[in-house]
Amino acid sequence: MSMDRKREQLMQNWVRTQLNDSKMVITPLTGDASFRSYLRAKSQDKSFIIMNAPPEKEDIGPWITIARRMRNASLNTPEIFSEDRKNGFILMSDLGDTTYLDALNADTVDVLYRDAISALFGMQQRCKADDLPVYDEVRLRTEMNLFPEWFLERHLGLKIRASERMIIERVFEKLVASALEQPQAFVHRDYHSRNLMRRDRENPGILDFQDAVRGPITYDLVSLLRDCYIEWPADKVLAWVNQYRDRLTKAGVIGDRELRFKRWFDWMGLQRHIKVLGIFARLNYRDGKPGYLKDLPRVLGYVLQVAGKNKDLGPFAEWLVDKTADIDLTQPREEA
Structure with a gap:
């Protein structure tokens, strides 16, 4: 998101003071799905990242807390050099431009995922989670409810009947139960290729962790x-x-040879991807960010892949296949 001129000047003055450099150069970086924006400051041959988080939109406190917790657990998150909590600015180290999404291919995936999986295991083992918000039934359901509201009704234009809501509700019940029966640990919540940075040392760099919770191990x-x-x-x-x-x-x-682990993994993914279908649609219609629509077919594919091979979820998969057949999910739907 762009800054108004007054806020931009406030940020520039603050960064100049922190770096003691009146000749620094600031350039904007690509934003994400939040209200935050990021900029790069070049000062005396050194590079820094500035987070701009308008305080009326986002509190930078959780970001600072989790960043320090993860660094203390020997994870490669940005180092915080200075913070202005009142105005929503952070000056931090620069983890570069190369995301995992940029770097991943058939030749690199095994090494990059080896590092990401090792970092994830370390995060779960070493990061305290007892004081974090809990990924409880209310939170899980709130997320999944984005699916009927924004994907089914707004994006597909469906009028959901009571019998169809029952099909959806039965799936939600099973997914909540599966999530809550798992061992609980520190959960990043967005541990994926756009939030992992390829690094020559201490790979990967980890970003966008401020929404961490205590939740399911998978x-x-x-x-x-x-x-x-x-x-x-x-x-x-x-x-x-x-x-x-x-x-x-x-x-x-x-436990030894935990037979439920694959089902936990599959059903946790189903919960996440049901949520994401709603989030990506909402980003387009509410927030004016259409770029996520192109990823809807992949996310729907994950949903159908898991639901379609389980007899308990089969009716939901069949219903969803019928409702999405012959629809180009990548195109926005105009309201009638």
């Missing part, structure tokens, strides 16, 4: 391996899942 794993922005063959994903399960078993987090 949540971040499925965010990474069934990424909304890039897809990998099912056999590769299964191998990574089994490797992670073995790590958790050796660490005593889950």
Whole structure:
């Protein structure tokens, strides 16, 4: 999001004071799905990142708290050099321009995911979660309710009948139960290729962690391996899942040869992807950010892949296939 002139001048003056450099150069960076924006400051051959988070829109306090917690756990998050909580500015280290999404291909994926999976395991093992918001039933359902409101009704233009709501509700009940029966740990909530930075040392750099919660052990794993922005063959994903399960078993987090782990993983992904269908539609219609519509077919594919192979979820999959057939999900729908 763009800054008004007054706020831009306020930020520039603050950064100049922090860096003690009147000749620094500030350039904007691509924004994300939030109200925050980021800029790069070049000063005396050094590079810094500025976070601009208007205080009436976002509180930078959680970002600062989680950033320091993760750095103290030997994870590569930005180092905070200065903060202005009143005005919503942070001056931090620069983790570069190369996201995992930019760097991932068939030749690099194994090494990059090895590092990301190792960092995830360390995050779950070393980051305190007891004082974080809990990923409870209310939070899980609030997220999934974006699906009927924004994807089904607004994007597809459906009028959902009572019988159809019952089909959806039965799925929601199963997904909530599966999430809550898992071991609970530190959850990043957006651990995927756009928030991981490829680094030559201490790979990966980790961003966008401010919404961390205490939640299901498989949540971040499925965010990474069934990424909304890039897809990998099912056999590769299964191998990574089994490797992670073995790590958790050796660490005593889950029981020996935990047979439920794959179902936990699949159903956690289904909860996340149902939510994301609603979020991506909302980003277009409410927030004027149409760029996420192009990823809807991939996300829907994940939903149908999991729901379609489980007899308990089959009616939902069949219904959703029927409602999305012959529709170009990447195109916005005009209101009648």
